[in-house]
Amino acid sequence: MRAGEFADGAAVGCLLAGCALAFVAGVGLSRFPDTLSRMHTVAKPQVLGLLLVTLGLGLRLRSGIDVGMLVMVAFFQLTTVPVATHLVGHAVYRLPHLPTGDLVVDELADRPDPAG
Amino acid sequence: MNATRLDAVRRRRRVSPLLVGWLTAVWVALWGTLTVANVLTGIVSAVLMLVLLPLSPARDRLAFRPWGLARFVLRFALDLVVSSLRVAWQASWPGKLPRNSVLAVELAPRSDLLLTLTVLALNVLPGSIVIEIGRGRPTTLFIHALGADTPAAVAAARRAVVRLAARVVGAFGTRADRAGLEDPSLSARTPGEQP
Numbered sequence: 001m002r003a004g005e006f007a008d009g010a011a012v013g014c015l016l017a018g019c020a021l022a023f024v025a026g027v028g029l030s031r032f033p034d035t036l037s038r039m040h041t042v043a044k045p046q047v048l049g050l051l052l053v054t055l056g057l058g059l060r061l062r063s064g065i066d067v068g069m070l071v072m073v074a075f076f077q078l079t080t081v082p083v084a085t086h087l088v089g090h091a092v093y094r095l096p097h098l099p100t101g102d103l104v105v106d107e108l109a110d111r112p113d114p115a116g
Numbered sequence: 117m118n119a120t121r122l123d124a125v126r127r128r129r130r131v132s133p134l135l136v137g138w139l140t141a142v143w144v145a146l147w148g149t150l151t152v153a154n155v156l157t158g159i160v161s162a163v164l165m166l167v168l169l170p171l172s173p174a175r176d177r178l179a180f181r182p183w184g185l186a187r188f189v190l191r192f193a194l195d196l197v198v199s200s201l202r203v204a205w206q207a208s209w210p211g212k213l214p215r216n217s218v219l220a221v222e223l224a225p226r227s228d229l230l231l232t233l234t235v236l237a238l239n240v241l242p243g244s245i246v247i248e249i250g251r252g253r254p255t256t257l258f259i260h261a262l263g264a265d266t267p268a269a270v271a272a273a274r275r276a277v278v279r280l281a282a283r284v285v286g287a288f289g290t291r292a293d294r295a296g297l298e299d300p301s302l303s304a305r306t307p308g309e310q311p
Contacts, residue, residue, distance in 0.1 A: 021200060024207055025204075027207050027208050028204070028206070028207025031207055031208075031213065032207065032213060033213060036260045037262060039260075040203050040260075041203055041207055043245060044199050044200045044202075044203045044240065045200045045201075045207070047200070048197060048200035064150075065148055065150060068144075068145040069145050069146070069148065071145075072142060072146070078240070081239075082235070082236040082237075082239030082240055083239075085245050086235060086245065086246050086247070089245045089247040089260060090248060092247075093260075103216055103217055103218055104215050104216065104217045104266075105217035105218065105264070106218045107219055107220040108248055
């Protein structure tokens with residue numbers, strides 16, 4: 001059962017690291033001052049955290065059908081989160097009275113709406 | 117019913133076996149058990165769904181290039197770890213929060229499907245979120261770059277976007293897409309750097 005023990009140990013590591021990243025994503029969500037910055041914590045540490053949690057679960061459960069389900073979770077996370085962050089970012093930038101934060105360079109500000 | 121209408125109806129009825137396979141796999145995974153009954157009901161519901169709610173016909177094609185794909189996936193995994201740790205650091209380090217920029221980055225023109233993949237990858241990757249897409253020749257992406265507060269950091273953010281876009285083309289681009297990439301007048305120009 002040495003391989004099993006090793007997989008369990010790796011699972012513990014993945015779960016802890018995933019939870020830590022999800023926690024930090026939450027910290028970023030409350031600390032960052034504007035919506036556009038907050039979307040970065042949703043798009044990156046949160047996604048990696050969830051992937052690590054699914055990986056940890058897969059290493060612990062080790063049965064085909066559970067792994068299939070976890071692969072689905074990871075796949076849909078990777079394909080839907082970027083769409084959500086893009087849509088929120090897109091909507092927020094065009095809002096007139098919502099702060100977009102303290103931008104150093106803004107190359108979109110002096111352009112007319114490129115979509116319209 | 118005239119000929120074009122008939123043609124459209126026939127095209128709508130065409131059901132892709134690849135899509136049926138994928139939907140059946142999702143169905144079976146969601147049921148949680150691999151049985152003959154699950155597979156059969158999965159196939160039936162997949163076909164039914166594709167006939168009743170047909171997708172709009174895809175005009176764009178993707179190529180799957182094994183080497184480019186392997187490179188893209190490996191780099192994607194690495195970049196995901198690096199950018200996650202960087203955002204985690206920026207979010208949790210006490211003191212000053214990062215200052216950001218919105219940058220315009222021009223890319224070689226590409227098909228809608230390839231542009232979608234590029235934007236998907238960019239939103240997870242190197243410290244950027246695409247907030248606006250200007251369709252034209254060349255295509256301009258407007259990205260929100262976290263922590264790009266010096267000219268050097270701004271230039272690095274631009275380079276990262278251009279490189280990632282090139283890797284997406286290397287993995288999924290058709291010959292036409294790759295020809296566009298090699299056109300030096302379009303590949304790496306950045307409008308913001310002109311005085």
